[in-house]
Amino acid sequence: MARSLPDLRCWVPFVLWVTALMIYMSLVWVQSYVVLGIKNQYLFVLGNIATQLAFVAIREIFGAMPLEWFMGDQHMDLSMLWNLGYSAMCSTMSDWIFPGIPTDAAGLTSTAGIIGMNFAMGWYQFREAKDLSSILVNFLNSICDVVSGWAFLWIFIYNAFGPNQHVIYIISDFTTRQKLDAITMILINFSINTMKLAMMFRAAGSKYDSEMKTALKVFGLTAMRRWYWLVMWLLVSTCCACGACMVMMHDGMDFSFTFKQWYGTWPFVSSHHHAK
Secondary structure, eight states: OTTHHHHHHHHHHHHHHHHHHHHHHHHHHHHHHTGGGOOSHHHHHHHHHHHHHHHHHHHHHHHTSOGGGTGGGTOHHHHHHHHHHHHHHHHHHHGGGSTTOOSSHHHHHHHHHHHHHHHHHHHHHHHHOOSHHHHHHHHHHHHHHHHHHHHHHHHHHHHHHSTTGGGBTTGGGOOHHHHHHHHHHHHHHHHHHHHHHHHHHHHHHHHSOHHHHHHHHHHHHHHHHTTHHHHHHHHHHHHHHHHTGGGBGGGTOOTTSSOGGGTTSTTSOOHHHHHO
């Protein structure tokens, strides 16, 4: 029993990752099928911004869990990579807010509000972070906004114009104009996040003392040398899961809850079909 507890602590972060994925997908469903249908312009704007705020709140809740509760019991630094996974998931899923938003006044206000809020919150957290752990988490969040935003941009383009466009939820009903509008919004969001990260790196030079800068460099070098493949596959798997797999009709992710893509397959075979 004593030996199984460390094993359980190392397994729990993955369970939390799947739990977070389910919560984020539920938010995407609400935003895509409820918020985008709101007729009142003020509620429409508030609904879109509130969805993004919910994404960030979930990321903060998962990231605030004490690392020593789980994998940190075995390896504190390596356990921080799970925070990277939670952050990458939030960054990727957040980009699903932009597809479908119209380019009218309410839509553009929603987009500006989402991007502006992300920038303001990220910069505020950067300014307020004091200890090494919170500083690292803040940088990881901003790095994920850039890396995941870039990855999602290309995944979305392939989904929107590739051979699978007719089996991708949300995208399958889009016109070419809607696809191009979504790409533009995603690209603007990526550009602003890149600018924010560059500003953070520039400000870090004067904000932190030599001891803190050395600790940050050590962690960065360790992540990109010893844990290179762990970091790469964590980002790749998260971006692919959130950017494509979770919204493919033929992958079992039926947002409509009608199982239309599953007709004729077990266990959704009708009795009439069975009789044949």
